[in-house]
Amino acid sequence: MAGLRGGMPSTALILAAGLGTRMRSRLPKALHPIAGRPMVQHLLAAATQVFDRAVVVVGPDMPGLEKAVAPHATVVQAERLGTGHAALQGAGLLEGSGGDVAVLYADNPLITVDTLKRLVAARAQAGLALVAMRPANPGQYGRVITNAAGDVERIVEWADATEAEREVGLCNAGVVCAPAAELFALLRQVRNDNAKGEYYLTDIVALAVAGGKRVVAVESPEAELRGINSRAELAGAEAEAQQAMRAAAMAGGATLIQPESVVLSWDTRIGQDVTIGPNVVFGPGVTVEDGVEIRAFSHLEGCVVKTGAIIGPFARLRPGTVVEQDAHVGNFVELKAAVLGRGAKANHLSYLGDATIGAGANIGAGTITCNYDGVNKHRTVIGEGAFIGSDTALVAPVTIGDRALVAAGSVVVEDVPADAMALARGRQVNKPGRGFKGKPAR
Template sequence: MPAAAIILAAGLGTRMRSAIPKALHKLAGRPMLSHLIASCEEVFDRIVVVVGPGMPALEKAARPHATVVQAERLGTGHAALQAEALLGDFAGDAAVLYADNPLIPPATIRRLLDRRAEAGLALLAMRPADPGRYGRVVLNADGDVARVVEWADATEAERGIALCNAGVVCAPAPALFRWLRHVRPHNAKEEYYLTDIIGLAVAEGQRVVAEEAAEADLAGVNSRAELAALEAKVQQRLREQAMAGGATLVAPETVFLAWDTRLGQDVTVGPNVVFGPGVTVEDGAEIRAFSHLEGCVVRQGAIIGPFARLRPGTEVGVAAHVGNFVELKAALLGDGAKANHLSYLGDATIGPGSNIGAGTITCNYDGVNKHRTEIGAAAFIGSDTALVAPVKVGDRALVAAGSVITEDVPADAMAIARGRQAVKPGRGFRGKQAAERRGAAPAPNGPGPVHGKES
């Protein structure tokens, strides 16, 4: 039977004190909404996301799936009913999920759909260590769901129930929308509660069942503290997956991974390394301490860091080296090439086997546009070189230290672009001191004044 997901994402996240819609706050570098959509895509035939007014960023994040606007925030039941405009003729099952419950795995959703086949309505429930203000699931003598009571409306006895509502429900779409149209705001908050459809289903003689799931899979986010707690759980899960896949994390608790980080076998990751989205590290590579990587590829056997930064669009070739305080952006560092110290290589292509000296900079931005620097194979770029793009340095070329390169350098050539050194005997620091003690004026063009203490 076909199935559709209705994802409620219109919440402002008032408790998060943020101008960003709650559903767009990130876990492991990915919006909560995107986590849930990814799970739903594995299960459902159609997905509709309910957003609030004036949320273009949220609508963009939902693409290519359809969105519908809840113009007034009148509660979860009212929000789910807005999807009828897009699913009114849908004959299959429809499940209502929440964007701030982002980590529900596909397997749990499938179990919910399977349970729905046994009854008129199914919901997800859990037994959290701290039930707190969750709605409570009240069962009848047969173990089926009699009703769900919100914490604000519950009696003390009902608040003592351990089984809590996770908020996710599933029913045939025609029945779901029929019940939603009959929900009334007769509660402490004067809102249209989604959970009220359970009482309506029971009143029709429908059987309602609860599918229990792990608290970790159903955890919700209503504050920044809860977001941080869930981030910690996600990171622990990602670290365990990375190590199970053959990577060594020297100090796992200090490594932060993105949802899509790919670490090959025998990769070693040092302490305090951060992976942003879009990183692939191939077998045998080493990422040393305090490095930051995002949107890049590190090929087999490469060494990165310590204190290196790889920005989006970067690819580091096989057995290449990127050393301390080196930053690469939209750069291709060829196989076996080295940039070991204190350099910025942006919008650059560096050929295999080339060596980039300390302090080298590709001057890629003219204030309006970005330009590329191309360095051939086995080239040697001396320390403290500025390569003013667009510029090309040929294979096996040598650029002398301290040069400012503004013109192409042919293959096998040497380029020197710096002021000529002039040596003035007797005019050094000690010579100047001796002249001052004699009361003589400094020699013309001699050293200027020296500030600071004498040693």
């Protein structure tokens, strides 16, 4: 593969071996989700738009992480001895390949394509480039120490910094980019004589400067570079991602009545002139076409809502659902693996699972498709223009013909022909004198 600058292929080397200890989780840190997608996949999505390939450093016994980053190559960091040690694990795959290598962190999932492109461009003008930021609260970030010309002299970790160095506002984001051979040569020189006894990736900066290499920093906003090491920091990153996605939806022509209450997924697709009410949640895999109204407290995942449809309030659309043009899904209606035809209505208190519902059909309140027999799922087909009375149970597999009418309260276990009326309920029996006459009110 040709490199991005016409030379050798460039590589994103992603460090993802962290255990998530501070999150108090058995799940590897890189797999914790933001906007419905593992953070390492967010980073891969950005990196693969800039670099020719990606290699992920994982810890031992992390099959879930290896699966999540496939088909990208992985290498294992058997011992967690610091970021420099982790990056060095990529030497076997990358050292002789030429091209640049950028070392990225799975727990910096919000870094943008623009920042990575600027990093690559900066590296073309220097021996080594890194990404830095000026956080509102520098806290315990490593400090980037520059010279009078603005070039980087070294990075000092907070634990090892003097009081004067801790006053520096320019902080290290951890990301570096250098030619592959030079990067790994520098990593082999890194020592662990520091407060934590670890091999710091950032020590290669001072080593590069000592070797006569020019080192430059690319500044980017804190919001995209914040590290995620705790549940609170994960929540902060989620908030940043949600704010950006809401802004993009509104810029694209959607109205969010109470934006801060709407939860989006990384792959939510929203058309123009869509109105979204308060407290609507989008799980992964949702496409909403133009002119749709989604009313308050609805939950959608893995579904398609077509032009002019109305959803909710308090509706739930589960994976495999398609709501066709101008169809209505009302309050406390749940659809799963169902197609609700054009102009069809299911306005109240219904469950429609594994069902195909024809155009213009009307589904009465309390209707359910009994799609599961305890072993297998079965499908219900409701024809165009059919009317299903309230409190009907359709025991699948069953087909209701076009323009058929099913009387309220029916339990339908056989197909209903087109244009027919089905009554499937016990005959009413009245017992005189058996009511509440003469009984005291409670």
